Amino acid sequence: MNAEMTILDLESLIEARDFVSLREQIKNWPAGDLADLMEPLSAEKEAVVFRLLPRDEAAQVFGYLPLERQQELLKAMAHEEVVNILNDMSDDDRTELLEELPAQVTQKLLNSLSPEERRRASQLLGYPENSVGRLMTPHFVRVKSHWTVAHGLDHIRRYGEDSETMSLIYVIDDKGKLIDDLRIRQFLLASPDTLISDVMDSRFVAL
Numbered sequence: 001m002n003a004e005m006t007i008l009d010l011e012s013l014i015e016a017r018d019f020v021s022l023r024e025q026i027k028n029w030p031a032g033d034l035a036d037l038m039e040p041l042s043a044e045k046e047a048v049v050f051r052l053l054p055r056d057e058a059a060q061v062f063g064y065l066p067l068e069r070q071q072e073l074l075k076a077m078a079h080e081e082v083v084n085i086l087n088d089m090s091d092d093d094r095t096e097l098l099e100e101l102p103a104q105v106t107q108k109l110l111n112s113l114s115p116e117e118r119r120r121a122s123q124l125l126g127y128p129e130n131s132v133g134r135l136m137t138p139h140f141v142r143v144k145s146h147w148t149v150a151h152g153l154d155h156i157r158r159y160g161e162d163s164e165t166m167s168l169i170y171v172i173d174d175k176g177k178l179i180d181d182l183r184i185r186q187f188l189l190a191s192p193d194t195l196i197s198d199v200m201d202s203r204f205v206a207l
Helices: 003-016 019-026 031-038 043-052 055-064 067-076 079-088 091-100 103-112 115-125 149-162 184-189
Strands: 142-144 168-172 178-183
Touching: 003 019, 003 031, 003 043, 019 043, 031 055, 043 055, 043 067, 043 079, 055 079, 067 091, 079 103, 091 103, 091 115, 103 115, 142 149, 149 184, 168 184, 178 184
Parallel strands: 142 168
Antiparallel strands: 168 178
């Protein structure tokens, strides 16, 4: 089935209020593809699709939408649904959206977030516009140089699920300062009992 026919099918299912079939139609689409697929829909119909997605998947799809479209969708959705999506969005995507909204709207949405998400969102919004702080994500995996590779891999397995990128693993000192970055390939190829400090070359670029 081509993309055009799929869009027509989605619209037909929405108009028929056949939400069981609609949920089945969209459940296996990758987030980026589903965002592209939904682009021709009106914001109201798009909101219907979002209501059928699991919370975490809805947040991922929302992050792929253009900012203007995100703002239209926020107006078309109930407040509780908006809060759920914002709570589950990645920090950098949420910051980009919030900084484009009117100040009063941003403050209202910030106040509705969970305490932890509100703290992170406020922290990122506190950085100057176009600064590294505005663009960064606080979700990354960090390890210590005195750990073994085995310890590091256990740590990655435990905390990597919340990381936005797994291609680089950051090495920090006891004060939390960055001292190196390592590609995940270096971990996978090293002997488990090797110290991370023995894999490091202390050459990295940071802003």
